[in-house]
Amino acid sequence: MLLYHSIKIALVGLKTNKTRSALTILGIVIGVTAIIMVVSLGQGAKDLILSQIEGLGARVIGIIPGRQPKGPTDVLATLTASLTERDLSALQRKENVPYAQDVIPVVFGSETAYYNGQTYRPTLFGGNESMADIYGAYPERGRTVSADDVRGAADVVILGWTVADKLAHGQDLLGDRIKIKGRNFLVIGIMPKKGGASFINFNESVFLPYTTAQKYIFGIKYFNRIIVRADSEANVAVTVEDVKATLRELHGITDPDKDDFGIETQADLLKTVGTVLSTLTVFLAMVAAISLVVGGVGIMNIMLVSVTDRTREIGLRKALGATNRNILTQFLLEAIILTGIGGIVGILLGAGLSFVISLVISNVFGLAWTFTFPVGAAVLGILISTVVGLIFGLYPARKASHMSPIDALRHE
């Protein structure tokens, strides 16, 4: 007997038991739907976050003080004071780093702010006049930090929206003074309210000249970061090398393994975040895959009932000349076709739901969310569900094939 005929018999068998067939595949449908949704939405989230990182500027290079950590216990090595004013002025010199458009020192930390009896603990970012440009952090009202503010270590601050709101409860703070570490600071700008999806939460931050932050708030002489922006994406790699050479010369380092600073580019960050998100997606997809196994057990259950239900049919087919193999093939194919259909329905359903969700996210929340059809997950979904059918269909099919025709025909 040809496989084609076996498939035909199996299809007829499924068609004559439509409701049961539909209920049987429900578990598989849900499992595959879950996998497709997890992978598709995971991809969407990854694309969104990566595009936001890229939005920070692909030309941005971050210099971190301290040796690069060699492991989780090595984290203290990063907390050093190796980046100083001397490094900053060396990096700012055109003959050292010719393609650097901006060089921005950054100091940051948390400190409590007071206003009129109210307190709030924002993150303080100390930078120079280019900081607003590089973070895209422009005040809604007021002005940014100027070069003069930096030079004179002026007591000026720009408040994030939440900071201003928590301290003043709707009262306008622009031009007023707030107190940090016992010192009065003039509010020269208020930031607009921003969406939460960003790396630096501008809403809960305060921006000020780095000189002010170093001298009056943190009491340090080093930087937590130095940010260098290359004049073009093509020059990022060259600039990274120039920065390294400059700092090594200045710090008297000959062995690159002994660097007391680290370099972070957007490419590194993209890679790290991308890896984390992919791992998370795979993990969630695997959790979803467990439901496929549960679906498989459901299939086996129904197939066993079906075999008992159709005992007379099995006996009849054998009396009419079906071999054990014919019967085995028939029931196995029924299981595989069922789960295969379940897989396809699951893929369509999962893709459809993901598409709807992506529409909702992009329209209601205004995020640049894109829908992706996960081809790999779809292929895998069909494959796994078919294998589940094969595995869980085998036992009932074997049971059917080993029935004696007479016992089967006598069965009531």
Place this chain on the structure above:
Amino acid sequence: MSLMEIRNLTKSYDEGEVSTLVLRGLDFKIEKGEFVAVMGPSGSGKSTLLHILGFLEKQTAGDYLFENRQASGYSEEEIAKVRNKKLGFIFQSFNLLPRTTVLENVKLPLLYSAVMEELWDGLARQAIEAVGLSHRVDFEPSQLSGGEKQRVAIARALVNNPEVIFADEPTGNLDSKSGEVVMEIIQKLHNEMGHTVILITHETYTAEYAERIIRLRDGMIESDTKVLNRRAGKLFQK
């Protein structure tokens, strides 16, 4: 050369410690083209005998030769082939596939045969015509009367043009009128197409359609006689 020959055929069923002897050493031959009725009260072993002759069960002891070959020597595949090509079964309870048309039901044995698919439809329609149901081809079993269902089963038994047709109480679930129609069709198949027919019944009236009656009692042959006044079908006589 006989078509079927049994020698000292014995069958017992073991259920735990209790062993029931159902057939106690039967001997007879059936020639090609014979119409034999096997009679006996319930429990006499006639169904078991038919199952053994029909390759649906194996004997416990003794010989069963089908076309001069020991049935016990057939492999599982060969048995399936014999059932498919050489034997046709008609059951008391019809055993049609539900929600499947008459045509598809009759085609069923062809699915397991070596017959080319192009011929299936023609063969099935031919068999359905032979039992006078051409007007019911697209009906499903639930839309048919009992007599019609049994005629579909006969068409199905016929479709592979088998050597032997086994009929296990074919009229048992039918009213007398439908039963007569069914028996006359079976007789016609035998008379006109030369099929060997082995009929199981407990009614003398039905058995008299056959040429020969083997009576069983308690697993033994009570008598083996020729039918002198064969009942002749009225419906299909020319």
